Amino acid sequence: MIEAGTLVYIDGRRVSENEAKISVFDRGLLYGDSVFETIATHDGRPFMLVDHIRRLRHSAELVYIDLSVDDATLCSEVEVAVVESGNSECYVRLTVTRGIGGLGLDPSLSENSCRILIVTPLRRPLPEAYENGVSAISYRTQRTAESTEATGAKVGNYLVAVLAMRQAKPVNANEALIVNSEDRVVEGATSNLFVRFGDELTTPPESAGILPGITRQLVLEVAGRSKIAVSYRCPMLSELSTADEIFITSSVREILPIVKLDGRSVGDGLPGPLYRKIRLGYSSLVQEKLAQAPRFFRAVTTK
Ligand SMILES: Cc1ncc(COP(=O)(O)O)c(C=O)c1O
Structure with a gap:
């Protein structure tokens, strides 16, 4: 049973729960051969x-996945789905797989990509998480896309993140910070990382193979407006024990303070002043961005 308020569209067509299925020969399933967005x-x-x-x-x-529809169509499909769901707030998952093909890695075995849009009620972390902070663990690994030409792509294979979260759950940690082979912290399993050392805000650079987060970009905009000094580097895991503040960013969690890492308090163990300042600036920026955002659904339906 899928949750009330969940709608599924395949290649732009709304499908019932029974029809919400894709082929066992879809390369997204066989090889993680897909890209996606969470909105x-x-x-x-x-x-x-x-x-x-x-x-x-x-x-x-x-x-090299061919997205056969233009951006305005994709935007309007998402907007229509959100309205049709009737949810007050939605979690939107848009996946594009390379599509159906015979067994074998050769990407040309598939001719048509497949897009899957799922809209479901949004559950953000509880207000206490933002007020009191959450805990995280560190997780040593290499990201799968790190050494390929696809670095920075949001690809469907999230097995590393899944395994990291498997370790986080038993210790009630909300996030796993990914540590690379040089012992440097690059990002969260599904978030970007910010660390305050003294007056300086540190965040790993895109060149570290991180996902260039949209929320990260907004936080950097807020930091720029507030004249907060930012350094772009991946901190060593050992350095984080001297951090004054740590917070993570993502579209679903927005900005979430980490007050405990691997069981040890970060700073004084409470969300810090920089987090609070950035959070305030972020709330105003959200309103500005909403006011400026084009409406694709209306543009299509009023024609
Ligand atoms: C690996 C990774 N890094 C960062 C992010 C945050 O990106 P955004 O702020 O665009 O949601 C995500 C989001 O899912 C992610 O999966």
């Missing part, structure tokens, strides 16, 4: 939609 709504509207669709297209280009 959250704000005030009932898909937030930073154009940016998410742009990143989806970029991911598809990086792995």
